[in-house]
Amino acid sequence: ANAVVTPKIHVLDPRLANQIAAGEVVERPAAVAKELIENAIDAASRRIEVEVEQGGTRLIKVRDDGVGIAENDLPLALSRHATSKIESLGDLEGVSSLGFRGEALASISSVSRLALTSNALDDPRSGFRVMAEGRGMEARVAPAPHPRGTSVEVRDLFFNTPARRKFLRTEKTEFAHLEEAFRRQALSRYDIAWTLRHNQKTVHQLPPGDSPAARERRIASLLGKTFIEHARYIERQVGDLRLSGWVGLPTHSRGQADQQYFFVNGRVVRDRLVAHAVRQAYRDVLYNGRHPVFVLYLDVDPDVVDVNVHPTKHEVRFRDGRTVHDFLFSSLHRCLAHTQPATNADETP
């Protein structure tokens, strides 16, 4: 007789499917914080508070005063492929929200104990809490008063996925990553008030303010006074490309590329084309092996940039990469042309 049994095909239960998807985006506490903060920004919040325990492995809580989620929508918020941000492929072409995949909460919730509490009304006695339970991740909703806005609590990340948990590093390292994620977001929106707390201690408290002076205060508080003292403000527009921000002078370079922030339409990106343009611009003023510091904002028409390249959205694709590259290079080169080249005494290790 034939001993080979034909395997049966079956549909994965929702939790397992979400856990598999989580592998792509939820690699550590910092990734969770990034997703929750992006949701808070997309909800038009004015104030965002992040509270963390044990590097984020025990608790990550993000509380906002945004638009909230209507009671009827709460079960959907935690299910996969459910989003309020796009409806059609056409919407995706010009997407301006940070999220649009409708996967983050479902993924995070499948690998942690996640509770979302929200209130979409101005009545502070109103509000509901939702959690997704069991293999089927059925949403359970119960009344829970909350001021207008949303709080998402993520406890015990990876408690049910030991393979993932093994890759977590020390509390200090995980918190450093999470703080970096926070820093990027806080540098992307000066009009929002931010706080970050770790193990009951306030690490950052950033008042809102969009004026140049307020921006510089925020940068100094997040990246250090030296950064801003050795940077030059730049602003340049050519066609519909607009670049602004702080270009670190050659008098303040670093041994690592750890203070380089580049935002495209408010989204922090790590892009090869951008990195190349920057490297070229600094080539004549920095020693080999030294890395410049910068906080730069590129604003382009959403139609000419594709953000749907990778689930974490750290990569983007420009329709006309050459033009963007040349614009960046020439803007930075021109800004650096009249600066003094670095001397050894200027170097920060």
Ligand code: ADP
């Ligand atoms: P996405 O952000 O890609 O839409 P998410 O899984 O991150 O997917 O969130 C699902 C949906 O839940 C969002 O589209 C939004 O409608 C709602 N949501 C999540 N977080 C918040 C929040 N902080 N405030 C208001 N709505 C939220």
Ligand code: MG
């Ligand atoms: Mg999201």
